[in-house]
Amino acid sequence: MPLISFTDKGLYCEPGRFYIDPWQPVHKAVITHAHSDHARGGSQAYLCHRDTLPLLQLRLGPNNYQAVAWNEKILLNEVTVSLHPAGHIIGSSQIRVEYKGEVWVVSGDYKTEFDGISGQFEPIPCHTFISESTFGLPIYNWKPQEEIYRDIQNWIRNNEVANKTSVLIGYSLGKAQRLLKAVEEVTGNVYVHGAIWNVHETLLQAGWKLPAVQRITPETPKEAFKGSVVIAPPSADGSPWMRRFAPYSVGICSGWMQVRGNQRRRNADAGFALSDHSDWNGLLQTVKASGAQKVYITHGFQSVFSRYLNELGIDAKEVKTEFGMEDEETQFENDNNLKI
Template sequence: MPLIEFSEKGLYCRAGGFYIDPWRPVERALITHAHSDHSRPGSKYYLAHHDSIPIMQARLGPHQFQGTAYGETTYINGVRVSFHPAGHIIGSAQIRVEYEGEVWVLSGDYKTENDGISGAFEPVKCHHFVTESTFGLPIYNWKPQAEIYRSMQEWIAKNKALGKSSIFIAYSLGKAQRLLQPLSEVSERILVHGAVYNMHMALVNAGHKLPPVERVTPDTPKEHLKGAVVIAPGSAEGTSWIRRFAPAAIGICSGWMQVRGNTRRKNADAGFALSDHADWKGLIEACTATGAEHVYATHGFQAAFSRYLTEKGIDAREVITEYGSDEDAGPTPTEEEPPQTNEEAS
């Protein structure tokens, strides 16, 4: 019996009596990060990195949460567990599980470029490595984020010259926080949708230092909307909330924008291939750095990525899970934002 089983409720450690990122309610859940496809309500006990707890509280409501630090060892029924930086979003972690000499690392989602706010990805040696494969094709090869930020800043300047607002469509947890520093360098005011504001305040109230934002409400002065720099979730596209900024240009921030034509298909004015996931090279580097003899590819291009690893001499296989992608060009409202109040919807 392997230490980690791929069960109908999620990744299960029978020896420890716990699940990692379960997609059904369970007794004890260990959570890699606070995105809602990995952190779901209904379980009795949750263990996650300290920085994930305030986000989970904001998204899941009252539950029994316990925080842990990176590198801190916890024993659960004799099984040794520790959390290590994944670099995906604030609080994201890879979970190392060890029992009777067998070591597994369950990575959740991760990226290998240090974004400056999410912690640097840390390869962890193991026998078995469970990896995402969201962008597990060679076409996905990210530019350095500094280069992408410069193109965003230049786009804002061009829009200002044309008298247009610059609206960035970005995931409310992760991507939105990354955008704040580069956007604040060229704009005194950053306006945000309620979903982005809720995540922002959960992090700020927990002690994270982020550039200030202004939540858009029906009372926001009209002069603040003209030529504004705005961050909004995908669910706001095509709504009255976004139309109030007209004339405006819309730029989508997603790894899917790497593929030529996706920007046009989304009826956007610009596409920025900024991702919170590892690209093709990053996935390969991460899997290789673990020294794992066995690799399990989950959500994404599992078949192609596991086939490539197998050809390179690594025992790799694809695993079907119920994890989704926070990189979806049009995330669902339940994934992207809490229920709207009348104020946010107006």
């Protein structure tokens, strides 16, 4: 019996009697991060990183939560569990599980480049590693964050000259917070969709220092948007809600924008390949750094990535899960029943 099994409810550690990011209600859920494909309601008890706690409370409401710091060891029925930075979004963690000398690591979603807000990813040595592969193709090779930020800033400046509102599309938990850091150097006139506002307020109350924003309401005058920056989730793109910003220019912020055809299909004016996931090289480097003898590949380009690992002599296998069902454009706001 492996230390962690792949079941119809999710990743299950039988000796510890807990699940990791289960997609059905269970008695004990250990959560990597607060995106809705990894953190679902209905379980009796949750264990997460302390920065994830307020986000789970926002999403799932009152519950039996236990929050820990990174590297803090917790004993669950003789199984030692610790959480380590994953670099994906605020509070995102890898789950290290140790029992009788055997170590498994469940990465959840991760990003190896430090973004200044999500925690610095650290590779964890283990015998078995469970990895995502959202962008597990060689074509996905990210520019440094600073360079992407400069591209966004220059685009905003050009829109200001053209008297257009700059509308940046990025999901409300993770991408929106990074975009605020990118735009604060060029403007303090930032408006946000209601879903982003609720996450923003939750983080402020938890002690995070984020740039000031204004919530968009039906009462916000159209004149206020001229020359401003608007940050909105994917669900708003192309909707009647956008009409109030005219004339405007739309920039989509997603790793999928690495492929130019995706920008055309989304009918966007600009695309910025700003991702909260590792690129091809980041995935490879992480797997190698783990030293794992066995690797399981979950959501994304599983077949390509696992086949390549096997060609390198690393024992890799595809595993079907319900992670990534909403892909990188996770519409986190829908799970909150938030109003515009």
